[in-house]
Amino acid sequence: MDPQASRISTTAWDEFSRCPESTIPLLQEVQKEDGYISEESLDRVATHANAPLSTVYGVATFFSQFRLRRPGLHTIRVCEGTACHVLGANDVMDALQEILGVQVGETTADGIFTLESVRCLGCCSLSPAVMIDDETYGRVSRKGIAKILDKYRKDAR
Numbered sequence: 001m002d003p004q005a006s007r008i009s010t011t012a013w014d015e016f017s018r019c020p021e022s023t024i025p026l027l028q029e030v031q032k033e034d035g036y037i038s039e040e041s042l043d044r045v046a047t048h049a050n051a052p053l054s055t056v057y058g059v060a061t062f063f064s065q066f067r068l069r070r071p072g073l074h075t076i077r078v079c080e081g082t083a084c085h086v087l088g089a090n091d092v093m094d095a096l097q098e099i100l101g102v103q104v105g106e107t108t109a110d111g112i113f114t115l116e117s118v119r120c121l122g123c124c125s126l127s128p129a130v131m132i133d134d135e136t137y138g139r140v141s142r143k144g145i146a147k148i149l150d151k152y153r154k155d156a157r
Helices: 010-014 020-034 039-048 053-062 082-086 089-100 142-156
Strands: 074-079 113-118 130-132 135-137
Touching: 020 039, 020 053, 039 053, 074 089, 082 089, 089 113, 089 142, 130 142
Parallel strands: 074 113
Antiparallel strands: 074 130, 130 135
């Protein structure tokens, strides 16, 4: 087993029980430390939890909180809630997919952006709303989203 499969220290691994019930907490810890769950980390979790790799993989793919691909430098979340939907979230999402050249759940080739769709950002008065990392943008338009992305592209250089 590759000791570098996750940045979690050996001591931290020892804090988790060696039983299948520790699968979710272990996956959460790996993702917290690494930003996603690699194939090597899935194998390490399975070994530590005394669970079949297929079971650990099933858990990791069942729960939407887990990512099996390295996320981009910036995560874009487009609100798909009722208010945002009615006020143009689909146009914003279409524009993002065109500009970035990715679909929901994918990361741009340059590794700068990951595009996600979320049910609600909780800021209906700002509809349609987009969140990039921890920054919320309200009343976003097809035109406006390109300017917002430019700021993040410049910062990434």
